[in-house]
Amino acid sequence: MGEVIVITSGKGGVGKTTTTANLGTGLALENKQVVLIDTDIGLRNLDVVMGLENRIVYDLVDVVEGHCRVKQALIKDRRYEGLYLLPAAQTRDKNAVNPKQMVKLCQELREEFDFILIDCPAGIEQGFRNAISGADRAIVVTTPDVSAVRDADRIIGLLESSELKNPKIIINRVKPDMVRRGDMMTIDDIIDILAVDLLGVVPDDEKIVISTNRGEPAVTDSKSLAGQVYRNIAKRILGENIPILDVQSEEGFLHKLKRLFGIKNAM
Amino acid sequence: MLAGLLNLVSRKSRSSKDTAKERLKLVLIHDRANVSPQFLEMIKGEIIKVIQHYMDIDEDALDIQITRTKNDEGNGIVPALVANIPIKKVKNSGK
Numbered sequence: 001m002g003e004v005i006v007i008t009s010g011k012g013g014v015g016k017t018t019t020t021a022n023l024g025t026g027l028a029l030e031n032k033q034v035v036l037i038d039t040d041i042g043l044r045n046l047d048v049v050m051g052l053e054n055r056i057v058y059d060l061v062d063v064v065e066g067h068c069r070v071k072q073a074l075i076k077d078r079r080y081e082g083l084y085l086l087p088a089a090q091t092r093d094k095n096a097v098n099p100k101q102m103v104k105l106c107q108e109l110r111e112e113f114d115f116i117l118i119d120c121p122a123g124i125e126q127g128f129r130n131a132i133s134g135a136d137r138a139i140v141v142t143t144p145d146v147s148a149v150r151d152a153d154r155i156i157g158l159l160e161s162s163e164l165k166n167p168k169i170i171i172n173r174v175k176p177d178m179v180r181r182g183d184m185m186t187i188d189d190i191i192d193i194l195a196v197d198l199l200g201v202v203p204d205d206e207k208i209v210i211s212t213n214r215g216e217p218a219v220t221d222s223k224s225l226a227g228q229v230y231r232n233i234a235k236r237i238l239g240e241n242i243p244i245l246d247v248q249s250e251e252g253f254l255h256k257l258k259r260l261f262g263i264k265n266a267m
Numbered sequence: 268m269l270a271g272l273l274n275l276v277s278r279k280s281r282s283s284k285d286t287a288k289e290r291l292k293l294v295l296i297h298d299r300a301n302v303s304p305q306f307l308e309m310i311k312g313e314i315i316k317v318i319q320h321y322m323d324i325d326e327d328a329l330d331i332q333i334t335r336t337k338n339d340e341g342n343g344i345v346p347a348l349v350a351n352i353p354i355k356k357v358k359n360s361g362k
Contacts, residue, residue, distance in 0.1 A: 146294075150291060150295065182283070183284055184284055185284045186284070189284065193288065193292060195337065
């Protein structure tokens, strides 16, 4: 029986879709059978991030409305063994699907796959309700901004009251330089505020932009630091005990120099 | 450059992340409680009234907020009402 994991955030633009694409690909690289479901109906993007936009025939709404079988709508990623995408509909809205239908779909997919990753839309309305309805556990993505952390807090509250206990958090787009200067909240600050377990810390990485341009998840790029982090998170999801990479303490030359002269980070 | 030097001189200038953290903590109190600030003020008033029967407290420094904490089993998060009430003096009648 497979496991259903929803990737959510509240705020838009923090990296839910990128995280879903990379974790899904990362799990497939670990020889798991994985399906990614884009539930952002009307604003689908997981297809382009995965580079599978030209292969869509049927979508999520076609499946729940019975226009096709689930298998017909799944797009097989030919690059990675065991990886599939169920795209969202682009010309409908969030009300085209309801939570009951999502639960049923997840039940069906559980039989065939090890992991079902659900890419949740931004917001806390119908789309969010749909995305979390069939999930066993939740991953909350946030960035070190006040707005993203505030929304993450709200989402954690909503998940808890929807029986999705103990959500794990991924802190995305951390800029080590800014953290060192005291101009970005640290991982400890954020964990202190949100009081949830940390699943991973993803550094801000230009390679993510490049890989998204190409439609190839960064997790497959051995030179990408963010890609390495995603590989580690995928292993953590599988229960491996891998220490969290401390992106904050990677010291730059200037920082070492400052420390030598006893100048604190306040500057 | 000049700004950097000034910063160096006045070490006291708070880093922006501390400001962010503090602002977040405050805004989350109300988000989490899902209640108005007036509601918290009401609770605060009642607590002060009760405690004053027994001790002198520093009303200005009294801090009450709704936060979250892990439950005893460590497998879930529960809301918690945290009050920090500085005591000036315990009244004799309370002993």
